[in-house]
Ligand SMILES: [Zn+2]
Ligand SMILES: [Zn+2]
């Protein structure tokens with residue numbers, strides 16, 4: 269994942285003013301392993317900055333996502349964000365539905381899409397959801413426990 273300095277570096281190279289709040293957001297995402305909902309981020313920011321509006325926090329998340337320093341995934345229970353991968357190459361993600369551990373996939377299926385000629389592709393997303401090895405094991409255990417009463 270990107271470090272705090274890498275996130276700040278990208279933001280400032282794109283002409284974004286590096287405010288104290290943006291530094292805090294960069295640090296939060298660099299130091300968080302999993303995904304954060306906009307509400308998680310807002311709650312965290314409110315502890316540090318009083319009188320912050322949800323809109324301001326959300327707008328910063330949008331900007332950071334557009335710059336690619338954080339990644340946005342739509343889960344069944346809503347939108348979540350995590351720090352961007354340090355993988356320089358274009359890649360996709362395989363995500364565990366239980367622990368939200370994320371693995372890169374280097375195969376890009378885009379060339380297989382039958383894009384109409386007049387359609388200009390700007391970006392695309394491709395995510396695969398499932399269960400990692402650890403979570404498969406724990407699911408198995410809980411099913412066993414239920415069966416044995
Ligand atoms: Zn990634
Ligand atoms: Zn898992």
Ligand SMILES: [Zn+2]
Pocket residue numbers: 358359360375376377378392394
């Ligand atoms: Zn791709």
